[in-house]
Amino acid sequence: MRLEARATTSGAATILWPAGAILATIVFSSVLVMIAGASPLTVFWLVFKGAAGSQFALLETLTRATPLIFTGLAVAVAFRARLWNIGAEAQLYLGAVMTVVLGTGAVTLPSAGLIPLIMMAAMLTGALTLLGPAILKTRFGVDEVVTTLLLNFIVLLFVSMLLEGPLKDPTGLGWPQSQRVIADAQLPRLIKGKRLHYGFVLAVVSAIVVWVIMKKTVLGYEMRAVGHNAEAARFAGIPVNLVIVKTALLSGGLAALAGFSEVAGLKGNLTLDLSPGYGYTGIVVAMLAMLNPLGVIAAAIFVAGIFVGADAMSRSANVPSYIAQVMVATSLLTMVAAIMLMRYRVRWR
């Protein structure tokens, strides 16, 4: 068996292969569902209904998609320049930390000033979080996969320390949680009485901005050039190391927005379970989107839908909601295979 590069990929292939990937995911998950003793059709219907079958379900899916759009964008931007940022989780948490540091009363401004200020500060925190690994990479050739990944654990322990110490809510009955952000620092809800908040709008706008950066600007061009062929980029006079540092700042800032929007828009305070791995799931989202910033929106909604739908399904069909993890993971693998098959033709012998 060998792979031959395709000269061109037809329009149909760019739809059929990903569709095939989703089909393969469904088939594989069906087997597991049957092992769990339920009917796949019922289960998938319940997942779909739980994710998009009602206004409540749909809004819940979009709410869950919001942080995934941010982390997905962070990863897409970094991976495009071949900066393997596995540390969106850490950047998210530090963005959240900055949000509670400034948002719980330390600064008082009207919300039109306070929210942008906190947002900027959170982005800066996330950006600086990734700056360290980026400089280690460009100056000393230290593998950023290792540094960013390990930084996740360091940051989580650091946040845990903060929540047991300086940031601990004195009225929290001893729980490791921060104080709630003041009203002026909260992102308003999109629909009164529902959980969906303006963080989602911010996420969509961010995706569009990132798309414009990648497509239209000098920086985006430089990032793509460095990502596709750093040696050729360097030869052409593109400042490769500087581009990597800029990419890191952008990526870290985007990931931090996930933390900001979860705290200021949804949860109101910081706890250690703020993120159930949004930073890591962002990698899945970015890969499913083939690193396209606008695709990240769709991929994030898809992944969020599976999680939300599976939660609803497990309550009624008695199939563990872990099936969601399996489906997301399988869809990543099949999608990666589909992307490869779009670019290469398999020759048997």
Next chain:
Amino acid sequence: MDHAERPEAETVLRLAGITKRFGPLVANDAISLSLARGEVVALLGENGAGKTTLMNILFGHYTADEGQIEVFGKPLPPGDPNAALAAGIGMVHQHFTLADQMTVLENIVLGTRPLWSFNLGKAEARQKIRRLATDYGLDVDPDRMITELSVGERQRVEILKALYREARILILDEPTAVLTPMETEALFATLKKLVAAGLSVIFISHKLGEVQSVSDRVVVLRGGRLAGERRTSEATRRELAELMVGGQLPVNEIGPSTPGVTLFALKDVSTRSMGGAALRQVSIELRGGEITGLAGISGNGQAALAALIAGTLEAREGDIIVHGETARHWSPRTALDKGLGRIPEDRHATGMIGDMSVAENVISEAYRSPRFSRFGFLDWAAAASFAGDIIKAYDVKCPSPDARVRLLSGGNMQKLILGRALDGDPDIILASQPTRGLDVGAVAYVHARLIEARDRGAAVLIISEDLDEIQTLSDRIVVIHRGHLSSPSARGELSVMELGELMAGHGVAEGADHAA
């Protein structure tokens, strides 16, 4: 059984009507070829003529759409790489397939022993290798590491590897591309011994001189078809060239040079090593209106010199002097700002970004200028029109400025690089292996553009491992050996053999640093 009845020249290999299509492209169109015992057949053709495809079919890497292969009278099952090896065909690739961190012996034995055997049978193998080496003049120490070997020695290991596996038919793909004139002579001597011992050789090349001196028969491919077949003794060089190109050979007229002032100079520059030797106390002056050719065996510091001038390798000591001024800081950016046009050695790795479009690639050196960007936003219309200009002016065959560069042929890619490098008429030009892997037409084109640049007063440095190219183009020749430069010699001053001596490090190379 009866020796007397055996015909003088038994056919050992027969390809009959081999056709191979890749989509709309017919890479091999009904090609038939036979090889007799004790014969050297040269397979001559330009890049893209179908030589490599044909050999890949023979080796089972591709399956032919039509046609049969017979080896020693038995049909060869298609699509099975092991079948060719088992039938006694050995191949020496242009790019060696040796494990660097293993010894010669281990490389040769690799894959010949069953997986579950505990010893490699080293003593036995060593003896066999020694015997083959002395029989055929393939002198290599079986216990040395591949990394320690010269390119010529590595090639010998590849040949030994094939012989060790009892190959009776040897295929050599562009074997002389990496060799010095002396090493080439030695290789030819080995080939003579091999055919005298009854082996048969297919010699793939696009160099006419070699083909004439080594082969018994020449098979010429052009555009996937068999363009002709001649006894070497009966064919003229011109006839072969025209069969290969399919018409008149393009010839570049190069007039006498009118050297001007020194535009670029290196003074006692040393670097770290890069892809071979490091530069040691190198000095060179490039004058306007003159082509300086740098000859040398691959790995003697050419890569370091090219990278240094291009700005991607730092000088550890010494000065870079551009237009009479010593450059304080030197990087690709400063090189470009000072007006250097640079053609890198490796089009794919360094020259172009394969997954980006033609337009995106041609602006990669100038995208920050107001011509292509404003306020951090790129002007894609300007980029596309610039790409269109280069496509037109340099006769690049590509569907549109949006086409991915990966899909272009080497020649067209090189034209894009040329167009990008020569944009704005740079007066200092560095061309590293500018025609490697290009077909005759593209080679002539690249040469013509470089001569044109010289004639308008640019200082041109051509670094090439192709001695013919160096001799054709250069007004002055400098030889590099182990990071040292020889003193320049004028056009025609030294013979090929004298240059070969310098390339091998004999003679004045090392002492030349002290000369004026």
